[in-house]
Amino acid sequence: MSYVLRCINCGRTFSPDEVEYTCPYCGDRKGTLEVVYDFENIKASREEFSPEADMFQFRKLLPLRKGFYKPPLKVGGTPLYEFPSVAEKLGISRFLVKYDGTNPTASYKDRASAMAIAKAVEKGYEVIYAASTGNAASSLAGLTAPTHLKSVIFVPASAPKPKLLQILVYGAILVPIDASYDVAFDLSMEIGREMGWYSRNSAINPYLLEGKKTGAMEIAVQTDWELPDYVFVGVGDGTVVSSLFKGFYDMWKVGLVDRVPKIVGVQAEGADFVKRVFDKGEPFEPEDGEAKSVADSIAVGKPRDVIKACKYVKRSGGFFISVTDEEILDAQLELASDTGVFAEPAGAAPYAGLKKAIREGRVERGASVAIVVTGSGLKDPRSIESHFDITPLSPEKESIMEYLRKEL
């Protein structure tokens, strides 16, 4: 596999041996790197791929050597569902749901963790670290569990308890810091460098996005190459939304697909710092603030991959849109009861965004749309707790039947 690393800001290219994470000229914040393949020498045909195989079926378009280390748990090959009745309700032609809750630790982040593990083994590291609001962390912890690697996870101590328990149960070393995600992130970077560990912080490690892009590639295979017009996804740091563009783009570069869908990034109103940068236009200048949203997985105040996200979404012809916490929670309930897909709030955000985009005429009637549900609602059902009042009934047949006749 032949590839170079190119700075998203200045365009300089580096060989993989030359740099590890970000552009030495532009720094961590602006200078995240893209993996650019020697596309002309990659021959791939549609028949090679199957709808249910794991993410490493795309190894021709991944930065991995022959004989790379593949982590033991199956990542990717998650279902793509179509719900015609929801499409009809929304007035669009197709409504597709890419559901990554069936990954080993029930989130999209497993795609990046699997790649991090493969690269760490290639590079000879023994410890991988990450800072995360939860999903990336439990993902790294879970996927390293059956390997010889150790994982160290920096989290804001305020992260949802069920997510912290998930990290601990896998035997990872947890560093719960009494500070925000952003402070935990910066501390993890300093400490990780000093200790000589491998970083699984998506926005600086260019290979993680390559793992994540396999979600887009699966959509191409699973739609039998009939790509949707739009792909909606929640946006925190900006890496997943970037990865969706990159997955379709790399497939386009080798002739597997004939276009890239419009990528739409959905942010929570209380943490819409990528959208703000995008809406101001080029040159994209990072802008930070305090993040506040019920969708903890995308409540990011200092998005690490903002420039890449803006550039890629623009190239796709897509846009960013923000939704309120109430819209997110409503979308979560509606999606679960209409489709049986129980998303975590961040995973339901794209459905809220789609509904708003249709209302505002930004998605036309008859369009085909996929949303990416990046995490399972089972991980932290507390978000929906306030919606439901569970009143015990006494064990008497007649009164229960009366209650049921009213409910049905």
Place this chain on the structure above:
Amino acid sequence: MSYVLRCINCGRTFSPDEVEYTCPYCGDRKGTLEVVYDFENIKASREEFSPEADMFQFRKLLPLRKGFYKPPLKVGGTPLYEFPSVAEKLGISRFLVKYDGTNPTASYKDRASAMAIAKAVEKGYEVIYAASTGNAASSLAGLTAPTHLKSVIFVPASAPKPKLLQILVYGAILVPIDASYDVAFDLSMEIGREMGWYSRNSAINPYLLEGKKTGAMEIAVQTDWELPDYVFVGVGDGTVVSSLFKGFYDMWKVGLVDRVPKIVGVQAEGADFVKRVFDKGEPFEPEDGEAKSVADSIAVGKPRDVIKACKYVKRSGGFFISVTDEEILDAQLELASDTGVFAEPAGAAPYAGLKKAIREGRVERGASVAIVVTGSGLKDPRSIESHFDITPLSPEKESIMEYLRKEL
């Protein structure tokens, strides 16, 4: 598909049109029915099956008509993992984990719910009901969500809150009864009959076991037909353990496999009523009591499928074993940190049982063993909460590094 229903107690056979649930002579408790196929007229070859397809790939051995209704969400095709280092630690030749946490609602019960939905549509029902400590309920609720069917769920109000929220989020009608599971079960049966609804109570509906048996069939396909010597699984009502026997048995009857593995049922010490009946020997007489275990999914005081479970396990040459709550929780942590598979307590019980069986010499050195992890630990991580003390660290680099050097 041609089949009859045969009483597990008296052996009388009935046509599918003649009875709906249980033997009219032996009653609900003793007279659960088996689905017996016209094996001689079923031609199946190993090449027809694939390791990642959904459970309905086994339709030749399922009680379904041509053109049956297949529920929209993908059930089955869950991973079978092998962990050689765990096998080595345990002194066995192979350690396999069938992990059903990747089903749509993260439990084995989705296999039964998918079958219930297919049968309800065939029979023209509009409402399906169930009584459940949790998993069967959220499974039915989730899988009916994208269909036209309604689901009504009877639960003991004391069931874990996250599991009740899972039922509600899918839009099912919840009936939380201020009583035990057993009382909720009996009430559901009375009310369901009176209302004319279809029952998804596994132990009385003979078709649900047929859905569940696909887990065993997948093990056969996924081991490339090299069956393990033993298959361990947690036991509550006794239906899943029975279904494992049945899956291998039906495959054996049509010549797909050459034997049935020894099936081992693992119960919590505080709810070991199937084991007690089994150990007393034939004729198996149901024996009930009060159930108490941290493993709520198998904490059953009045096991509904006890006779079938005992007969089938005996025919397989297997046995029942019980483990303490402490052994279950230890197994849960060990399994997660060794394999990355985070099981709910009931799903970790078979691992605890396997360790005990090896200690006691009931499983010989060098044997190959599969355990079935029937549910994801993500659904209710509270069980492990007391094991971990999460103390926030102040955001200072030096003190954090000192802490890390001690932990590594």
